[in-house]
Amino acid sequence: MRGYRESSLGPKDTLGNPFGGNALASGTVGIVLPNFIKETNAVRAQIFLDGGQVYDFKRKYKLDSPFEKRNPNEIKYSAGISLTWMSPMAPLVLTLAAPLNANDSDNRKYFSFTFGTVF
Helix, strand or coil: EEEEEECCCCCCCCCCCCCCCCCEEEEEEEEEECCCCCCCCCEEEEEEEEHHHHCCCCCCCCCCCCCCCCCCCEEEEEEEEEEEECCCCCEEEEEEEECCCCCCCEEEEEEEEECCCCC
């Protein structure tokens, strides 16, 4: 999810390290902005709101304490802006995102870029 480091959301072990899960809840809402470069249709800007979380419902990993919370209680949210350039080789996406309800223990990632698409 944009605004957070990869593989950082979801259940955490006793050291605070995320260990993944078997269920994902995620969603995004975006608004494509009018093209600010009139000479080309290859550039597009978008503002977005992302929400999501990872859960472990099969209890694959055992925790050290029976009182330890396995699954997070809250959905994490982030908002930002992305700029996409449809290059001759593949799309290049630059993203600025800010977590809206991050905890002190969450790993944030404010800037990212991707080249190509995910299938």
